[in-house]
Amino acid sequence: MVVVTQFNARNSSPSQIAATFVMPEYFEEVAAYQNTVLIGPRGIGKTTLLKTLTAQGLVTLHQRKDVAERLKKIDFNYTPIYIPAESIWKGTSHVINEEIGDESDRDLISSGLFCDHCLYHVVSSIDENRDLKRSLKDGVGYPWLADFDDSMERKIATACAEIWQLPGRPSSLLGLKLDLLKRVNQFRAAISSKDTLDEVRKGGRLDFLVMLRAFLDITDKFAGLKRWTISFDEMEIAPKRVLADLYESLRSFDQRTAIKLSLFPYVDFIDQHSADQSGMASPNPAQDFHTVVLSSKFSNPDYSFARSIVRSECEVRNIAFGEFIAYLNSSNAILHGTRRFSDDGFVRQPKAIYQHVVHRAGDQSFKAYMESKGVHNGDDLENVTGEAFRAQTIRKIFPIAELRAYYLSKTKSSARGESVRRSSVKGFGYYHGFDQIISLTEGNPRAIKYYLNELLQDMRSGIDSRVAQNKAISQNVDRFRALVASQSADTANANGTALSTLQLIDLLGYSLANSLYGNDFPAEPALSYKIKNLNVSMRRAMISAINSGAIIVEEQASGKNLLFDLEGCRLRISHRLAPFYKLPTITGQERILSEPPQKSAKFDDQPDLLNWGGVND
Numbered sequence: 001m002v003v004v005t006q007f008n009a010r011n012s013s014p015s016q017i018a019a020t021f022v023m024p025e026y027f028e029e030v031a032a033y034q035n036t037v038l039i040g041p042r043g044i045g046k047t048t049l050l051k052t053l054t055a056q057g058l059v060t061l062h063q064r065k066d067v068a069e070r071l072k073k074i075d076f077n078y079t080p081i082y083i084p085a086e087s088i089w090k091g092t093s094h095v096i097n098e099e100i101g102d103e104s105d106r107d108l109i110s111s112g113l114f115c116d117h118c119l120y121h122v123v124s125s126i127d128e129n130r131d132l133k134r135s136l137k138d139g140v141g142y143p144w145l146a147d148f149d150d151s152m153e154r155k156i157a158t159a160c161a162e163i164w165q166l167p168g169r170p171s172s173l174l175g176l177k178l179d180l181l182k183r184v185n186q187f188r189a190a191i192s193s194k195d196t197l198d199e200v201r202k203g204g205r206l207d208f209l210v211m212l213r214a215f216l217d218i219t220d221k222f223a224g225l226k227r228w229t230i231s232f233d234e235m236e237i238a239p240k241r242v243l244a245d246l247y248e249s250l251r252s253f254d255q256r257t258a259i260k261l262s263l264f265p266y267v268d269f270i271d272q273h274s275a276d277q278s279g280m281a282s283p284n285p286a287q288d289f290h291t292v293v294l295s296s297k298f299s300n301p302d303y304s305f306a307r308s309i310v311r312s313e314c315e316v317r318n319i320a321f322g323e324f325i326a327y328l329n330s331s332n333a334i335l336h337g338t339r340r341f342s343d344d345g346f347v348r349q350p351k352a353i354y355q356h357v358v359h360r361a362g363d364q365s366f367k368a369y370m371e372s373k374g375v376h377n378g379d380d381l382e383n384v385t386g387e388a389f390r391a392q393t394i395r396k397i398f399p400i401a402e403l404r405a406y407y408l409s410k411t412k413s414s415a416r417g418e419s420v421r422r423s424s425v426k427g428f429g430y431y432h433g434f435d436q437i438i439s440l441t442e443g444n445p446r447a448i449k450y451y452l453n454e455l456l457q458d459m460r461s462g463i464d465s466r467v468a469q470n471k472a473i474s475q476n477v478d479r480f481r482a483l484v485a486s487q488s489a490d491t492a493n494a495n496g497t498a499l500s501t502l503q504l505i506d507l508l509g510y511s512l513a514n515s516l517y518g519n520d521f522p523a524e525p526a527l528s529y530k531i532k533n534l535n536v537s538m539r540r541a542m543i544s545a546i547n548s549g550a551i552i553v554e555e556q557a558s559g560k561n562l563l564f565d566l567e568g569c570r571l572r573i574s575h576r577l578a579p580f581y582k583l584p585t586i587t588g589q590e591r592i593l594s595e596p597p598q599k600s601a602k603f604d605d606q607p608d609l610l611n612w613g614g615v616n617d
Contacts, residue, residue, distance in 0.1 A: 019060055021057075022312050026292050032074065078228055083117075120180045233262050240268070295549075303439075341433070440575050477579050528587060534594060
């Protein structure tokens with residue numbers, strides 16, 4: 001039987017997610033009754049976390065014995081509300097900007113649509129909460145579930161409709177939701193109808209936070225509900241003014257609520273100056289809200305959570321975790337003897353790498369470099385001592401030497417009389433093996449599941465490890481490049497010279513790779529960039545690349561977890577794209593990035609998106 005797990009939590013119910021949810025080390029922090037901001041690119045697990053913390057998700061989670069001990073330490077004495085993003089906000093916002101000339105009218109419609117969307121899901125959450133409570137067996141109860149009779153429901157619905165300025169006086173939560181949808185239709189109609197716009201103007205601007213506070217008062221009085229968590233998912237696509245108001249209210253909205261926001265690493269609804277002035281840029285434990293960074297680490301990542309996900313996926317398929325690791329590590333595309341595998345990962349074997357680089361790849365520049373350090377053959381490596389000298393001779397050198405061993409062949413003469421040192425695009429062996437595959441996912445849960453669905457199925461089908469990994473790598477790099485290419489960066493400028501997101505990534509990746517495979521061995525090559533006075537043609541594409549996870553930004557020493565400004569940021573290409581450019585899965589020196597790098601002529605024949613790595617051999 002073929003088992004395929006979901007890639008996107010948006011398409012799964014909270015119960016489905018919670019049934020197989022792997023708890024990260026920061027789960028207790030996210031679940032706590034405190035204002036929280038989750039930061040990370042697409043696919044990193046923000047929606048998974050927030051859906052798990054819904055009423056339905058928590059019930060399913062508490063039915064699992066394997067997580068019972070960790071759950072005992074968390075106070076779940078609150079009523080959870082989950083507000084998903086509206087997928088058509090971005091398109092609607094574009095239409096509003098095109099059709100409505102007056103800024104106050106644009107704000108009126110945008111705020112109204114956002115407000116009623118949120119109120120609808122607030123009502124839906126308590127309605128589902130009540131139904132879930134009633135569906136449980138007698139005597140089974142959880143602190144986050146609440147029940148209220150029909151009389152209480154009628155009072156809540158009537159009072160909310162009045163304070164929310166709805167035209168009707170519904171007697172049920174269902175009626176309240178339907179009235180909210182009617183007003184949503186009115187706001188949408190106001191975009192193209194002057195008469196409807198005039199009607200909307202009479203009602204004035206809706207303030208979601210004011211209406212939410214009224215809801216808290218009403219449910220407190222009629223149902224005795226006193227503590228809430230309000231989780232806003234994918235809020236970066238909400239109207240900017242509304243989002244700024246919501247974000248700035250994190251510290252002082254209402255003591256009865258803990259607000260949880262999920263955001264991309266870079267945000268543009270508040271500028272750096274305003275963030276610094278308000279203290280919003282660098283939250284710390286002394287403040288009223290906390291940040292949990294889910295983004296990939298720039299260097300020295302901890303993949304223990306990723307390993308837990310793999311272990312869980314293996315268990316679902318009744319495959320031993322250790323057998324899967326051994327399957328990946330058995331690939332004969334890995335240069336013989338160059339890695340020693342253990343339960344903790346792999347260790348590069350310098351002596352074997354030296355033999356492959358010098359004798360198989362014929363890299364005389366590497367040989368000359370090692371001779372300058374007193375190493376004339378592989379046996380001399382055993383005599384290298386001293387931390388500083390070992391760093392210059394082995395630790396910083398051999399990861400690059402290993403990479404060149406896969407992608408360089410002995411020098412040949414081309415038809416034009418030039419030296420040809422690059423080998424076929426099919427050389428994925430460097431990225432084979434369990435730890436390297438995990439590196440290619442950057443610990444991104446969605447990326448991990450993409451790889452696992454393919455690799456575990458091939459393992460069970462008896463497909464050779466080398467063939468399976470070659471196929472999985474090329475397919476997943478293509479998939480991620482397609483995702484990056486689909487991101488709209490709004491890059492057009494007056495001169496029409498702005499770059500698309502994928503164009504920018506390609507220029508950055510090719511430029512770094514170009515320095516790795518020259519005739520001279522690059523002892524400590526630049527494998528990252530530092531932004532300084534970035535050209536305006538690159539800015540929007542860079543932001544899009546960061547938020548999609550194609551660019552990984554170094555954690556800031558200042559403690560600022562959200563990015564409001566790119567200046568001074570150090571960044572690298574995601575390892576998820578490394579095989580396309582033949583980049584190593586390590587972090588090297590930095591180079592200044594101000595202008596788009598020049599594309600080298602040697603990359604003119606780089607295969608296109610769909611066939612660059614189409615190889616199963």
